[in-house]
Amino acid sequence: MANTSNPAAAGGVALGPQQGPGGGRAIIGSIPTPDGQSSSTGPSSGPGTGTVSGSSPGPPSVGTSTGSTGGGSTGSTGSTGNGSTGSGSTNGSGSGYYVDPGFNSAIAGSFLNILQNATSPDALNAQSIILRRIALEGDVVGSRVPPPKNITEIGGYLNYLTTTNQPEMRSQTLAGILGVAGPNPPLGWLAPGAPALTMAKLQNDRPAGAAQPSIPLTFAVRSDFANAVSAALASLHAQGCMLPFQNAAPALPQGAPGASMPPDILPYLGRTLGVVAAAALADPTTDPVALVRASGTSNPFEIAVRVLSPGSVAVTPGNYDAVQCSASSCTTVSLAGAPMVTIASAMQGAGFYQASPMPMPSSATSTSWARLTNVTGLIKGVTKLGDELALLYTWTDIQNSVFAGSLSLVWDGTTFSTPS
Numbered sequence: 001m002a003n004t005s006n007p008a009a010a011g012g013v014a015l016g017p018q019q020g021p022g023g024g025r026a027i028i029g030s031i032p033t034p035d036g037q038s039s040s041t042g043p044s045s046g047p048g049t050g051t052v053s054g055s056s057p058g059p060p061s062v063g064t065s066t067g068s069t070g071g072g073s074t075g076s077t078g079s080t081g082n083g084s085t086g087s088g089s090t091n092g093s094g095s096g097y098y099v100d101p102g103f104n105s106a107i108a109g110s111f112l113n114i115l116q117n118a119t120s121p122d123a124l125n126a127q128s129i130i131l132r133r134i135a136l137e138g139d140v141v142g143s144r145v146p147p148p149k150n151i152t153e154i155g156g157y158l159n160y161l162t163t164t165n166q167p168e169m170r171s172q173t174l175a176g177i178l179g180v181a182g183p184n185p186p187l188g189w190l191a192p193g194a195p196a197l198t199m200a201k202l203q204n205d206r207p208a209g210a211a212q213p214s215i216p217l218t219f220a221v222r223s224d225f226a227n228a229v230s231a232a233l234a235s236l237h238a239q240g241c242m243l244p245f246q247n248a249a250p251a252l253p254q255g256a257p258g259a260s261m262p263p264d265i266l267p268y269l270g271r272t273l274g275v276v277a278a279a280a281l282a283d284p285t286t287d288p289v290a291l292v293r294a295s296g297t298s299n300p301f302e303i304a305v306r307v308l309s310p311g312s313v314a315v316t317p318g319n320y321d322a323v324q325c326s327a328s329s330c331t332t333v334s335l336a337g338a339p340m341v342t343i344a345s346a347m348q349g350a351g352f353y354q355a356s357p358m359p360m361p362s363s364a365t366s367t368s369w370a371r372l373t374n375v376t377g378l379i380k381g382v383t384k385l386g387d388e389l390a391l392l393y394t395w396t397d398i399q400n401s402v403f404a405g406s407l408s409l410v411w412d413g414t415t416f417s418t419p420s
Helices: 105-116 121-137 151-163 167-178 223-238 344-348 385-390 395-399
Strands: 013-015 039-041 051-053 085-087 199-203 218-222 272-274 289-294 302-306 318-325 330-338 340-342 371-373
Touching: 151 167, 199 223, 218 223, 223 344, 289 330, 289 340, 385 395
Parallel strands: 013 039
Antiparallel strands: 199 218, 272 371, 289 302, 289 318, 302 340, 318 330
């Protein structure tokens, strides 16, 4: 009768710290064994001793015990005899695990010593990567489920990681199974510094009119665009105009099972500005903002601002067609001798453009026409979504967001998509 009090006797290898005369120390880890062989690498400091239990008749058998690989000698063979069944003794625990014989404690000790005494930038970076994985993905507490028994169970785990939007961990799981170095995505460790950019607050224009009470006192703009936007507004102010914006600092949508990315990603990258739509469309003869085109032409309509008081730069009045809207429809009206300034020249100097063609409003509540976008610096086929997000957000925020599984998307000239 086999000794069933030994956890390893069920057919596996139990891994635990092991110490031999050489002072080596093993790395803890586990992989199921394919053959059910009983063996142990538990604490050992010399020759192992085979033990025998049971007395039922049967053929001779051999019990084994493996000594440490840190310099200790291999355990001796257990006793044999007619009518007895041998079982190897073990100081480890658990079953169904496999130790890579090529990665012994001496190699592990040397590897850890290199990391502990790291001074070069590359070694320090490797040390940081390993510490991150230990802290965030390591087996600090033993698994609460048994090792997978077959490829079907492994597939179940991989499918689960896909369902929960964890592509990086899924790739690392596959790499662990194959025994290769897997991908090294950022794991949410506290970054050594804040993101390179912030959302800066600029003083807003608040022209008189029905919309004034709802116009924010400030608006948010990405810090690398802030100076250019300030210069653009200054040029409009010099002409006696005001351009109100309605922009708050963006927050990343949280990730959750079944959550999907928003179709419009640019606002979360700080690459949009929204003109206060309520400042236009009601009465083009007095509104501070209007949609206009040269009178009698079929040119596209553009966003323009009215000269509210003469500035240091004179503006020549002109004749325009303008859009006027009610709660349910829009019409075109004529403006004669109106002092209007289109914002395209000033805002394009700051990298912000209105859509072309601009979506025309269908009622006074339409707002899509008021959106300006900035795609400066986005290189088609090169710029990745993860790199853009990292300019504004910490990796912890990114990994907890709906974008966590889409960081490898690449700018295609219009949006971020899967690279071809």
